[in-house]
Amino acid sequence: MTKKTSSANAVSNLVQDFNTRKLPQKTLKKKAKTGKKRYPVRRRQYTY
Secondary structure, three states: OHHHHHHHHHHHHHHHHHHHHHOOHHHHHHHHHHHHHHHHHHHHHHHO
16 A cells, blocks of 8 residues: 555656646746655655
């Protein structure tokens, strides 16, 4: 169950990335920073 939810979150993050690319650069930079911070944390959870 946890793996399915994590994969769904990853897909939602990818969708958000596509949406941010369509938005102006200012929003891109802000969301890109938060996205980069969230990805490594989730990857660490995978390793644990």
